[in-house]
Amino acid sequence: MAGVNxxxxxxxxxxxxxxxxQLLGSSAASADPYLTEICSHLVAAGGKxxxxxxxxxxxxxxxxxxxxxSDSSVIGAAAVELVHLGSLYHDDVMDEAVVRxxxxxxxxxxxxxxxxxxxxxxxxxxxxxxxSLGVEVAGLLASTIVRLCEGQVLELKHSFDVxxxxxxxxxxxxxxxxxxxxxxxxIGAIVAELDRDHTEAxxxxxxxxxxxxxxxxxxxxxxxxxADLGKPAGHDMEEGVYTLPVIIAMASGHxxxxxxxxxxxxxxxxxxxxxxxxRDSDGVARSxxxxxxxxxxxxxxxxTLPDGPGVRGxxxxxxxxxxxxxxxxx
Ligand code: GRG
Numbered sequence: 112m113a114g115v116n117x118x119x120x121x122x123x124x125x126x127x128x129x130x131x132x133q134l135l136g137s138s139a140a141s142a143d144p145y146l147t148e149i150c151s152h153l154v155a156a157g158g159k160x161x162x163x164x165x166x167x168x169x170x171x172x173x174x175x176x177x178x179x180x181s182d183s184s185v186i187g188a189a190a191v192e193l194v195h196l197g198s199l200y201h202d203d204v205m206d207e208a209v210v211r212x213x214x215x216x217x218x219x220x221x222x223x224x225x226x227x228x229x230x231x232x233x234x235x236x237x238x239x240x241x242x243s244l245g246v247e248v249a250g251l252l253a254s255t256i257v258r259l260c261e262g263q264v265l266e267l268k269h270s271f272d273v274x275x276x277x278x279x280x281x282x283x284x285x286x287x288x289x290x291x292x293x294x295x296x297x298i299g300a301i302v303a304e305l306d307r308d309h310t311e312a313x314x315x316x317x318x319x320x321x322x323x324x325x326x327x328x329x330x331x332x333x334x335x336x337x338a339d340l341g342k343p344a345g346h347d348m349e350e351g352v353y354t355l356p357v358i359i360a361m362a363s364g365h366x367x368x369x370x371x372x373x374x375x376x377x378x379x380x381x382x383x384x385x386x387x388x389x390r391d392s393d394g395v396a397r398s399x400x401x402x403x404x405x406x407x408x409x410x411x412x413x414x415t416l417p418d419g420p421g422v423r424g425x426x427x428x429x430x431x432x433x434x435x436x437x438x439x440x441x
Contacts (some may be wrong), residue, residue, distance in 0.1 A: 115357040117164040120427030121420045124167060127180040127188075134189040137229060138236040149221050149229040153196055158211035162187035162195050162295040164424065165320075169299025169313045171421030178420075183302040186240050189286055190252060191295040193237035198259050198291075200230030204351070205263075210341070241298075248298050252320045255294040262286020270351035273361055273370040280323070280355055284329075289321025296425075312412045319409030329354035329441045333389050345386040349377060355401065357385075360394035399440045406433045 139150040170184035218226040265283040296317035300310040
């Protein structure tokens, strides 16, 4: 899904993002140039850098305009992006993906073994950075990696499961997506030594944003065109990942027809038939309603925070996400 970095709304903070970029580059470097090349591949390919943006913005909620981010905030921001990168390296191996961030995936270019090792290296670099910020941040980042693994395993456990429930879906996306966005905000709050209420509000923001972000992504897989997605619509269903609109459609009036098509590998014709059933059901509208609720909850949690550059950035991200929700609904 295309998007913007929250700090696009806070121009003076672009210099802080550039410092994160530098740290990401040096973190991807090893004494071995071959490993450096593999680890730098997706760092150089870009990405929206939403997680570093959330960390820096969270640290900035009590800063006056024009203040540059602390070194600790920049280190926290790089650490969360490195965890995200490590998870992408591993995820692409699991999915046998060939493209990531609009370039050849690491596994496609260097093979699975090197992709896994490079992902491990990036996670280790993230841990080094987190350790330099103290026990609380190191512990939080470690438990976030636990949640990423749990979320991903929960998704695998229910692959091709026509009985997958909404609760199981929400639990999986909380782990695989929302937990890291929440921790990006929380780490920003911890290193800025914000008070407890502000820290909790920022964590709530990251969680709500992450839940809405993943639901929108999953709805788009059903409603968007192949040209927009860069892959055929219904790809998740083909992979056996039955997301919220599909789960709701399976429980609806036409659920029986849909369940008869799903439950195992499907050909293109069956995928298109299944897509039609999901699109005609209330699965899409009800999923969008869930995403809207999560995004609104995220936006509301910002109301308790002081108005400053950080909140301006986070609010812009929430507004952008809400616009994506409405676009998916159109
Ligand atoms: C080894 C940390 C670790 C985890 C293992 C593979 C795995 C368990 C988890 C994968 C979780 C995963 C890939 C979740 C999807 C997260 C997501 C929303 C990715 C897309 O994020 P964007 O749109 O991507 O922010 P860019 O490229 O812009 O950064």
